[in-house]
Each structure stands twice: as structure tokens, then as C-alpha cells.
Amino acid sequence: MGHKKTTSRLGLSLRRRQKVGRPLKLKVKLKSGDKKKLKDLMSRGRESVRVIKRARVLQVMNEGKSAEKVAEMVGTSVSMARGIGKRYMAEGLDRVLREAPRPGKERIFKPKQEQQLVAMLCGPSPIGRARWTIRLAAEESVKRGIVPKADKETVRIVMSRHALKPWREKNVVHSGDDARIRGEDGGRSYPLRKTSES
Numbered sequence: 001m002g003h004k005k006t007t008s009r010l011g012l013s014l015r016r017r018q019k020v021g022r023p024l025k026l027k028v029k030l031k032s033g034d035k036k037k038l039k040d041l042m043s044r045g046r047e048s049v050r051v052i053k054r055a056r057v058l059q060v061m062n063e064g065k066s067a068e069k070v071a072e073m074v075g076t077s078v079s080m081a082r083g084i085g086k087r088y089m090a091e092g093l094d095r096v097l098r099e100a101p102r103p104g105k106e107r108i109f110k111p112k113q114e115q116q117l118v119a120m121l122c123g124p125s126p127i128g129r130a131r132w133t134i135r136l137a138a139e140e141s142v143k144r145g146i147v148p149k150a151d152k153e154t155v156r157i158v159m160s161r162h163a164l165k166p167w168r169e170k171n172v173v174h175s176g177d178d179a180r181i182r183g184e185d186g187g188r189s190y191p192l193r194k195t196s197e198s
Contacts, residue, residue, distance in 0.1 A: 025066055025067075026061070026066075026067055026082055026085045026086065027064075028058065028061040028062055028085045028088060028089065029062065030058060030059075030062040030088075031093075034058075034093045035062070037093060038055045038058060038059055038093075041055050041097075042055055042056070042059075051097050051098065053074060053075075053076060054084050054096055054097050055097060056074050057070055057074050057076065057080075057081050057084045057085070058084065058085070058088055058093075058096065060073055060074060061081070061084075061085050067081045067082040067085065068081075084096055108147055108149070108150055108151075108154050109146075109147060109150070109154065109158055113141075113146050113147055114158055114162075116141075116146045117137065117141050117146055117155070117158055118158070118162050118164065120137070120140065120141065120144065120146070121137060121159065121164050121166050122164075122166075125166070126140060131166055131167050132166035132167060133167055134152045134155050134156050134159065135152055137155045137159070138150045138151060138152050138154070138155045141155065
């Protein structure tokens with residue numbers, strides 16, 4: 001008998017906890033100007049699906065429907081419907097429909113620095129190196145003060161954009177006392193042989 005009382009009390013306390021944890025019903029009331037904007041937006045049909053969905057969520061919420069019902073009617077998640085309602089109340093219509101532009105990652109090579117990298121790659125490779133490689137280009141661009149830091153992928157993208165492939169240099173003769181000829185596809189370089197005529 002005492003066992004049954006304990007289990008019924010336990011069940012009652014669990015039900016109470018569940019009720020406490022449920023989110024409050026979100027009541028969204030659109031301003032008259034916002035209602036007109038949403039109606040115009042929906043009738044135009046020149047917006048993205050994301051914007052149309054958000055507008056529809058607000059319209060249905062304005063009718064007094066719960067976030068669960070709105071999600072079911074519009075075809076979105078309950079958390080998204082609730083988030084749209086909360087954001088409208090906190091930030092207004094424009095901020096709900098269109099998100100603020102997100103700042104992208106700042107470019108490592110700005111146009112001027114990109115030109116310097118291209119000029120460096122079009123010149124001779126460093127002393128002791130037969131040809132440029134992506135890793136060498138990244139290291140040298142930092143060493144020469146073109147950029148404070150550079151990774152291989154960033155350098156590869158710049159080179160690709162300018163169609164640079166210095167490692168594929170074929171049979172290029174460099175002038176000067178230490179003239180050397182490079183092998184096929186930028187292979188190992190060899191000193192030029194002096195002929196009997198010279």
C-alpha cells in the first residue's frame with residue numbers, strides 16, 4: 001500500500017516538473033505597417049524561399065497560433081518558428097526577414113600584395129632552389145615582407161587565379177655567368193656545356 005503511494009507521488013512530481021520546463025506561449029502581434037509590408041511581400045513573389053517562409057511564420061503567429069502549430073502549417077521547425085517570433089519582437093521586421101550581412105574572412109593577399117607575389121613568382125627562384133613551389137612561395141612571401149603570414153592554400157589560390165605554374169617551367173635558359181638550363185617540367189638544372197666554338 002505504501003509502495004503505491006510513493007509511486008503515485010513520484011509520478012505527480014514528474015508531471016509538475018514537465019509543466020515547469022515547458023516554454024511559455026509566444027504571442028506575436030504585428031504592427032499595422034508590418035502587416036501591410038508582409039502582405040505586399042507575399043503578393044510580389046520575387047523573394048527567396050527563406051524570406052517567404054519567415055514572412056509566413058509571422059503572419060500565422062499573428063493569428064494567435066502556437067509555435068508548434070505554426071511550424072506544422074508553414075513546414076519549419078518549432079525552434080525556428082519560435083526564434084522568428086522572438087527576433088521580430090526584439091529587433092523588428094527588417095531584421096527578421098533579412099539577416100545582417102556577415103563579415104567574411106579578411107583576404108590575406110590584397111590586390112597590391114597579390115601583384116607583388118605574382119612578380120616574385122615570375123622572377124628567378126631563390127638561390128639554391130631550382131624552381132618555385134607553393135610552399136616556397138608562401139615562405140618567401142612572408143620572408144620578403146609581402147604579407148605577415150601566408151599558408152600554402154592561399155598561395156595556391158592566387159597562383160591558380162593568375163594561371164601561374166612556375167614548377168612546370170620548361171627548358172628556360174637564364175643568362176649570366178652561372179647560366180643553367182632546366183630539365184623537362186622544371187626538373188633538376190644543369191650547367192650549360194661549353195661548345196668547342198665558344
